[in-house]
Amino acid sequence: MCKFFIGFSYFIYHVSRFFLHFFSMTESIKESRKSVIEDISDGERFSISLIYDEVKELEELRNIFYKYVKNCVLPSTASSSYYDGCDCEDDCGSEDCGCKSTHGFFYVSRGLNTIFLQSTSILPNISIYECNSNCSCSPSICPNRLTQHGVSLPLQVFKSDSGCGWGVRSHMRKIRKGEFVCEYAGEIIKTDEARRRWITAKEKNEDNYILCLKEHVQDRVLRTNIDPTHIGNVGRFINHSCDPNLQIFLTRINSLIPTAALFAKRDIEINEELSFDYAGGMNDNNDNMQEINTNVERKKCLCGSQYCKKYLPFDQSL
Template structure:
C-alpha cells in the first residue's frame, strides 16, 4: 500500500490526517506514529500480555458480563456524559475474546478515529489539532497514545529536558480498591495524533480511561460539547494549584483562563493528571 507522504498518521488510521500547510510535516513531525499504547521502559509487561476474558453474547444486552459490573458506557455510539467528570467509573469495552460482532454497541474506541481532523500551526502554541467536520457531544475523537513507562522513567526523561523543551508525558491517576493506580504515557518519540492537542482552561474534549483487551488503559478523548468545523481541539492538562502564581504561561485565551499551565511536583513538569 502506498502511503501518502503528507499523512501524519503514516497510513495507520482509518482516516488520513493532513495539515493546512503541507510542508509542516517535513518541518515539524519528529515522532514515529503508533495507533495505540506500546510498552516502554519500566512498564509492567504482564499488563500488556494478560488478556481480559470476553462475553459469549451474540448481541450484547443487559446480561452481557462486559457491561454488567459497570454498566453500559455508550448509547448510539456516544459516551454517557456522566463519565466525563473528574471522577470516572471504570469502562470496559467488549474485546477480541468476545463473541459479539464488531457492530456491538459496546465497541467504540477500538475502531479508531472516525472524524476528519487536521494539523495546523497555531499563533503561539506551536502545532495544534482541529476538526474539519462538526463533532457531536459524546463522540469519540482520538486516543492520547504513546509509550507506557514507569514513574522512574518518566522522572528521568523530565529531568533530561531543557526549559524550552515540550513535555508530553501524561499521567492518569485512577482510584481503585487497592489504592491509586497511575499510568504514565509518553508520546514524544512514539505517539499518535493526540500529542498535538493543546491545553485549554475551557476545553472541548474530556479524557476517559477505557480498557479493551488488557488492563492497560486507552486514554480516550471525547467531545464534551458540540464542536464546530475548524475549531481547535483541546483538553485540560491538569488542575492549577490555588497557590500557583508562576509557571509556563497559558495561551488558551478562554474566558476562564487561569493564566498559567498546571504544574506537578512529582515529575517537575506540566502534564495532564486525570483523577
C-alpha cells in the same frame, strides 16, 4: 438629493461586496499556498491531514516525531485479555451481556452517554471497559467497541495562531457532543523513566508531552504515564485549554493499564481547534491529577479562556 443618497448607498453596497469578495479570495489564495499532507496516520479509519507553511516546520517535526501509532504502546510485560469476556453472539444489546453487567455500559449511538459529561473533570473512579479479545461478539458491530478502533472522524494538524505551536482541528464536519474523537496514544512508561525524560526535555528546552493519569483505588494510587513525544498519534498535537471542548475518560480493553480517550464535551464546529485540560479538569490543589510545585518555573498558559489559570498544569512528582 434623495436620488443622490440612494445612488451613493448603492455604490457603497457594491464596493463593500467587492472588498468582501476580494478579502475572501485573498484568504483562499493564502490558504492554497500552504502545503498539505493528506494523511500522516498509519492506517487510521479516517485520514489525519497536516497543513504547513514551510518545509522547515515539517523537518523540525520529523526530527522529534518518529512514528505514528493508533493505540498506546504497552510494555512487553503487560498482560493481555486480563478479564473474562462476554459470550454474546449478537451486538451485545442484551442486558445479559457479561461485560455490560460486570462493568457497566457507557456508549450510546457509537458515542459516550452524555450523562457522564455533566462533570467538569475526569472521573477518577470510573473506567470504561470495552469488549475485548476474549469476547465472542463481533468487533465490527459491537457498540461496546469504540475507542479500540482508533480515530472516529477526519482531523487536521495545523499551526495554531495562539502561539502554542501545532494544534488539531475538526475537519470536514462537525463533532457532536459525546462523540469519541481520539485516544491520547503514546508509550506507556514507568514513573522513573517519565522523570528522566522530563528532566532531559527541560535541559534541552524542549516541550513535555507526558500525560500522567492517577486513579485512587482504596488506599493506593495507580499511576499511568503516557509519552507521545516521539511515538504517538494525533492526540499528541492537541493543545491545553482551561475551558476545553474535549474531556478525558480512562478506558480499558485488553490490559489492566488504562488509556486516555478524548470525547467531545459539547458540539464542536468545523475547523474549530480541539483542546483538553492537561490536568483532567481537576483543581490544581487536588492530588488526583497534576499538581503545583512552586519551586519549578511553570509554563504560561496561552489558551485565552476567561477561566484561564495562567499556567499549564504540572505534576510535581516529576
